[in-house]
Amino acid sequence: MVTPALRIIRRACPGALIGGLMRPGIDEVLAGTTFLDEWHIARASGVMGPKFAAAKVRPRRYDIACLFTNSFSTALTARIAGIPRRIGFDRDVRGLLLTDPIDEPTDASIQSKRVPIAAVDWYHTLAFRLLEVVKGDKPGTASRSLVPLPTGELVELGTTAEGDELAQNILQRAGVETGSGYAILNPGGNNEAKRWPAERFVLVARHLRERYGLTVLVNGSPNEAALCDHISTESGAGCVALPALGGTIASLKSLVKHAAVMVTNDTGPRYFALGFGTPCVALYGPTDVRWTQTPVPPGVAHEVIVANPDLPKHLVADDHPKECAITRIGIAHVIEATDRVLALSQHLRRVVTH
Secondary structure, three states: OOHHHHHHHHHHOOOOOOEEEEOOOHHHHHOOOOOOOEEEEOOOOOOOHHHHHHHHHHHHOOOEEEOOOOOHHHHHHHHHOOOOEEEEEOOOOOHHHOOEEEOOOOOOOOOOOOOOOOHHHHHHHHHHHHHHHHOOOOOOOOOOOOOOOOOOOOOOOOOOHHHHHHHHHHHHHOOOOOOOOEEEEEOOOOOHHHOOOHHHHHHHHHHHHHHHOOEEEEOOOHHHHHHHHHHHHHHOOOEEEHHHHOOOHHHHHHHHHOOOEEEEEOOHHHHHHHHHOOOEEEEEOOOOHHHHOOOOOOOOOEEEEEOOOOOOOOOOHHHOOOOOOHHHOOHHHHHHHHHHHHHHHHHHHHHHHO
């Protein structure tokens, strides 16, 4: 979700050296894009983490740090690295470490300590402030209000040759013939409350096999291998658990890019689908969808199903786990949405073909 902001910065500063400091794994997500000139991989966690991370970037003598993460450790890292201008949201007791702190927006109508504002808008606000500084703005004179992402700016990802090759190898081992279609299910998630029941994913897999003849790939992290195996086994022939076939984030991006459809919980692969314009059905339980509202590319079939669409707007789904339990999402609702997404994507392919 930070990629629209990165693209805006790159476009506005074509001649600048732009580096990225990120934890391991994020570099794989961004591999294949052209936002950054240099990559610094480090973890800023632990007592000595900020010092070690700062040592990665200090030799480049960066002029400005734009802190897209909100942690204290990243602000401390930028300060230890000796970066003169440090821009970020003033939170987590880190205001004194920032030269250009930005106040968090508030909304009195929201009955929560957290204001559900889309991450893409948060990130664009930081990019906007950065570009003001680049233009010569003096500390403390910039507007502190939220600056929404402009219309037309989209999530953007890329693939690599290595990722594409590994993805092809995985498809061959999964029994997907060249030119045949496949679907991806993503039943995991770092929070159990965000996981739609496995038995319902089984029914979706069977539907995709029986109605559309698609091979179904069940994706998950190594820690979710048992969950993927269970869904694959219960779904029957033509359903394959991806963890058993190995793979990387790079190969997963390539698989998502060419999938006929993805059905997923609110997890990272959903944003891979957005980044590649892959048809998708995303399921949201006790996580307010407003946090992750992301622009959908024109003509892309993408549906979001929330557990409790009747929750008043002045409430935040995160604060009402029972009323917004993901189990409230019925199987019929998801299958109907999947059918609509596939029908639209097939129609669009016919339009392009003809």
